[in-house]
Amino acid sequence: MRRAARAVLVAAVRGRRDRGGPWGEAALAEFDQTTGRWEAVRWAAGGLRAVWHERRAKIKTMPTRVRVQRAAIGAALLALPAAVVVNQFVLTPRYIPSGSMEPTVQVQDRILIDRVSFRLTGIRYGDIVEFTTPQVPGRHVLKRVIGLPGDTIECRGGAVFRDGAALPEPYLESVGDTTDCGAPVTVPAGALFVLGDHRLVSQDSRQWGTIPQDAVDGRLLTRIWPLP
Incomplete structure (x- = not known):
């Protein structure tokens, strides 16, 4: 010692x-x-x-100019690793390449993904979550949470029903933009039923089935460009 x-x-x-x-x-x-x-x-x-x-x-x-330069260099050296940590574990910017979440999120929008708060508050109905899925390898997918564990989801007459009650969905791309969900699905424990807002083009739980909650790595916080 x-x-x-x-x-x-x-x-x-x-x-x-x-x-x-x-x-x-x-x-x-x-x-x-x-x-x-x-x-x-x-x-x-x-x-x-x-x-x-x-x-x-x-x-x-030291002269004021030298002190300012030293302080600026020190701040930059601290800011770089801090920015890397924030980007990887707290807030992550994303670019939107597809229209599956229109009109809520448009193609070429820049958004900010919150990677922390949903772990504290839990995932709720209507949350737009980011996750990875084997059906879209190598890409982060953005969808809206429609069903939580225990819910029964079905589609009929151009509407989505959760436990028999039609969901109000003012965010849809167009009225009646809801294609068939197939047979009613009961969401198992530890899973989510997710749909895109642009149902006519979105690939989601209608094709994949439910997704594991553990696959979620973030939740949409806000759009950063274009400015809201």
Whole structure:
């Protein structure tokens, strides 16, 4: 532990240089006078604070232009990994290549997918979710949630029925834009029944059957371009 504490202090004081600042070098010079592991760790921690204050004092003596440049570079270096993390695990922009969700989402729209909140609130009726499916390999698919576990879904007379009640669907591409769903489907546990808003062109649970909830990796948050 003493060796690790000294190595950390040396790296902080000198970095790639042969010699660091006077405060840091003083802390290094007296490190070997410590006894025991925990005294060495406490001394190293004190040395790190001294190095931090020393560097802060040095930065304050630099010209304003240099300080601004250093701050901008530091912010950029922090922003890049933060942006990667946000894009992969929090909010992901998507480009819409097809018209299966028109008119809600148009071809060439840019949208933002929320990859976190649905895991906390659960998936609800009417949510537009993103998922992957073996029927469309290599692509993220966007559809609207119509049925949750235990629901019975059927189509007749140009309307979709959930547990016998016709669904109001003002978002459809056109009145009566609902093709046959085939035999009534009861959604099993852990699954969803999903449909596109443009029923005449959409491939969805009418062809695939229900999809596993575990396949969902995000929920539509908003359209970012064109501006709403």
